[in-house]
Amino acid sequence: MAYVKPHAGLWALGFFFLLITMGTSLLFPKLLGGLMSSSADNLRNNMLQMMGLLAVQGVAGFFRVVLFVMVTERALAAIRSDLYTHLLHLPMSFFTSKRVGELNSRVASDTAQIGETLTTTLAEFLRGLSMVIGGIAILAFTSIKLTLFIVGVIPPLIIVTFIFGRFIRKYAKKVQDEIAESNTIVEETFAGIQTVKAFANEAWERSRYRERIQKVVGLAITGGYYRGAFSSFITFGLFGAIALVIWFGAGMVHEGELAADKLNEFILYALFIGGSIGGLASVYAQLQKAVGATETIFSLMDEQPELVHAEDIEAAQVEGISFKEVKFSYPSRPDVPVIQGLSFDLPKGQTLALVGKSGSGKSTVASLLMRFYQGQAGQISSGVREVESFDLQAWRKSLALVPQDVLLFGGNIRENITYGKTLATEDEIIQAAKEANAWEFIEGFPEGLDTKVGDRGVQLSGGQRQRIAIARALLKDPQLLILDEATSALDSESERLVQEALDRLMEGRTSVVIAHRLSTIRKAHQILVMEQGQGIERGTHDELMKHNGAYAELIRLQDVLGSDKSLVENID
């Protein structure tokens, strides 16, 4: 209702037309009854009245539908956009615990349920209701005795409707949930199609999907039993009552208590009312489905978003970074400490290299710096201020992250490079591409910057994607650069190109680099060796080599294992 409110005027107008169609529907049985029992001279007149009524109903019906669609589509757009915006602002912890396919389904199919309700179901519900109430009132004028007959049937019908409605709603909600669940399979397999094919797992995925779909079918059919039972109950109760009414009324006609033409009219009304109650039942079921969808959407809306004050805020001023006894565990696994009392100081303009075994918490440090998550203990500060005191958007605007696995957006190269600075000029874009050593291959494409990169960048090579991500970071010109270097084995020529680009990016800039390349590590002002979320050694390359501890061991292992790593070293 809150979403319909801004269009209250239109909605009221639509409602006005709905009232007209309600009125004409109510008159319809009366005129029909008149037509059936009219004398020869009246026939033409009655027919004209009938046509007039239908014309009014037709016109009013047209405007009712159009106006309701206008209101609904606008309300729906607002719901979708609010839901999407809300989801965008939810913290990382939300997204790591939900699957994207499910969210897609919520935004698309649950909102569609609500739309259906607002356009047609609600109108049908009101019209059916008015038909029942108004019809009964009109009947009462014709014959109280007969009307009481019908009214006696209604309260039990309503009670049964509510009981059935609860079951139907329960199953409708389960069906929606299962659909969302099956959508995640579609989403994930298409996103990871290469892996699916590489493992020749199409059959396995197909049966996994079928299983899910089968569950949907099972639930929907169980729901269908309730609906079917419901509708046959309604038919039986209702039309049984009508048959009784006719039987009773015919008796009254024989006794001379009721005129024969009144009985015609009465029967027509009774049929219309019966039809409306039957219709109301299915409309009620539809309403229940929409309520189920609304509940899920609003439970998503109730999730706590990240604190964002203004979207177009200036970037924050970053004065180096210091970690003091930071402790952190992921919200999804609160018992597993990932960062355990980590401390370091990174002065402005310098580079800190994080090295360590896989799983030691390096990428987690990057996430904490980006404020994707909040540490549970200790302090992360920049200069004299704790990073939490900066506006979140302002803070992130002053940072750039080149992640471990670069994902590009599906558009063209230009859009991907300008993602951090949408208003960049052509010259700036080309400049950034050149500095990232990306210009050469971009120029090589017939469409240059307008080359489509394919879904998530699949039409580019790994090294090309990386250099585009670097160009994106260069263009943003961040005050703090966070580089989660991919271990991907580039050939030595590409590696050199990427390395050069990185060097330019890091020059004189406060940088945290999760480094695997010796050349990057060597140039860092400070190296922090991590193990199980702790800093176990700190110093420059030479200092740590001399110390002959964990770092020296790591380097030796790299020399033995990674032949291209030593190649780079030789070039250096």
Ligand SMILES: Nc1ncnc2c1ncn2[C@@H]1O[C@H](COP(=O)(O)OP(=O)(O)OP(=O)(O)O)[C@@H](O)[C@H]1O
């Ligand atoms: N979203 C998450 N939820 C729960 N645990 C996580 C999450 N992300 C990472 N972890 C866990 O945190 C630990 C540190 O992970 P992290 O990604 O920081 O390691 P890393 O040092 O970057 O490793 P690598 O060199 O392989 O990239 C791992 O044990 C990992 O399983």
Ligand SMILES: [Mg+2]
């Ligand atoms: Mg990592």
